Amino acid sequence: MTSTHAPAAPPRSLVGLWAHPDDESYLSAGLMDRVLRAGGRVTVVTLSDGEAGFPDDDPRSVEQRRCLRRTELRSAMAAIGVTDVRFVGLPDVGLADIGTDVLRAAFREVLAELRPEVTVTFGPDGITGHDDHVVTSYAATEAWQELALPGGQLWYAAKTHGWLDEWRDLHDRLGVWMTEEPTGVADEDVALALDLAPGELARKRAALAAHASQSGPVAAAMGEATYRRWIGQEAFRLPMPTGARS
Numbered sequence: 001m002t003s004t005h006a007p008a009a010p011p012r013s014l015v016g017l018w019a020h021p022d023d024e025s026y027l028s029a030g031l032m033d034r035v036l037r038a039g040g041r042v043t044v045v046t047l048s049d050g051e052a053g054f055p056d057d058d059p060r061s062v063e064q065r066r067c068l069r070r071t072e073l074r075s076a077m078a079a080i081g082v083t084d085v086r087f088v089g090l091p092d093v094g095l096a097d098i099g100t101d102v103l104r105a106a107f108r109e110v111l112a113e114l115r116p117e118v119t120v121t122f123g124p125d126g127i128t129g130h131d132d133h134v135v136t137s138y139a140a141t142e143a144w145q146e147l148a149l150p151g152g153q154l155w156y157a158a159k160t161h162g163w164l165d166e167w168r169d170l171h172d173r174l175g176v177w178m179t180e181e182p183t184g185v186a187d188e189d190v191a192l193a194l195d196l197a198p199g200e201l202a203r204k205r206a207a208l209a210a211h212a213s214q215s216g217p218v219a220a221a222m223g224e225a226t227y228r229r230w231i232g233q234e235a236f237r238l239p240m241p242t243g244a245r246s
Contacts, residue, residue, distance in 0.1 A: 103139035123156035129179030
């Protein structure tokens with residue numbers, strides 16, 4: 001762990017609040033792995049089943065796609081050791097239309113039950129700018145603020161300026177971002193940065209391999225060696241002092 005703000009040890013309890021299966025693995029598999037290997041507990045919550053994440057000509061029904069993505073998420077978490085995986089079951093690519101009250105209530109229920117030391121979710125830019133990610137960040141932030149858990153922290157998954165600079169040409173070539181490039185975070189604003197050790201990276205890669213319907217094409221386009229370097233860093237920031245939505 002690097003950063004002047006980083007805790008001396010991994011949090012004892014972690015809850016991840018996400019929009020789709022595979023969000024959790026790309027953005028926090030290394031963090032989850034460290035928490036578990038330090039004896040902590042991890043819970044993953046996904047609002048949707050990610051059924052929209054398939055090509056238009058995919059022959060499977062919506063229900064078959066939902067079932068596949070749920071199976072992939074369970075397998076991905078098993079690769080790390082996470083056993084508490086929760087599905088809210090809301091429609092994919094439509095979370096912003098549901099209303100934040102519904103999303104906030106789903107997250108609030110989990111946080112009130114588990115009272116985690118750390119809650120992790122997207123930053124306000126949603127990393128990729130995906131509307132589902134952005135509204136998930138908003139709802140998770142509101143739920144966390146409402147509970148005001150004593151000693152609890154909210155962490156936003158982020159991409160550092162250095163990481164974005166390193167991979168910008170690849171991102172542009174492959175069209176990684178759905179909208180504009182993430183705003184990024186300066187090194188001094190990072191609360192926790194993880195450069196994954198070989199074993200941690202291997203377990204993260206195994207988790208992402210379980211999300212084969214989504215990660216397979218990306219890994220193939222990049223090449224395995226590049227893909228492993230691309231997923232090898234995770235960064236998190238605290239909400240800005242001006243407000244947790246910043």
